[in-house]
Every structure is written in C-alpha cells, then in structure tokens.
Amino acid sequence: MxxxxxxxxxxxxxxxxxTSSTEAMAHLADLADRMHQLLAQRADDLMGCVKGSAEDKExxxxxxxxxxxxxxxxxxxxxxxx
Numbered sequence: 001m002x003x004x005x006x007x008x009x010x011x012x013x014x015x016x017x018x019t020s021s022t023e024a025m026a027h028l029a030d031l032a033d034r035m036h037q038l039l040a041q042r043a044d045d046l047m048g049c050v051k052g053s054a055e056d057k058e059x060x061x062x063x064x065x066x067x068x069x070x071x072x073x074x075x076x077x078x079x080x081x082x
C-alpha cells in the first residue's frame with residue numbers, strides 16, 4: 001500500500017498546472033504565428049517568379065500552408081483568394 005500512495009503523490013506533483021498549460025498553448029500559438037509571418041514574407045519575396053520554376057512550386061506550397069493555417073487560426077475570416 002505504501003507504494004500505491006507514493007505513486008499517486010508523484011503523479012500529482014508532475015501533472016502540469018492549468019496555468020502552465022495555458023502558458024504553453026500561448027507560447028505555441030506565438031511560435032506558429034511567427035512561422036506564419038516568416039512564410040508570408042518568403043511568399044512575398046517569391047511573388048513574380050517564373051511560372052513552372054522551382055520558386056513557383058515553392059510559392060504554391062507556401063500559399064497552401066498559409067491558407068490552411070489561416071483557416072484554422074482565424075476561422076470565419078475570408079481568404080484573399082475570395
């Protein structure tokens with residue numbers, strides 16, 4: 001029985017608090033938003049590239065990723081494709 005108590009106590013001590021979970025989610029959202037910003041900048045840099053080029057394929061992939069992220073992050077906001 002002593003073992004059972006110590007295991008239960010250990011679980012309670014290692015379980016993250018709701019505050020740290022909230023902070024972790026906010027941190028992940030900040031990181032995702034930063035990645036979005038970097039990808040949007042790269043897409044801007046690639047605008048006007050030659051159709052069918054490697055840069056054009058990269059732009060298409062980045063655009064797809066940005067649109068998917070924006071739909072999840074900001075639902076209800078119309079896309080620029082419109």
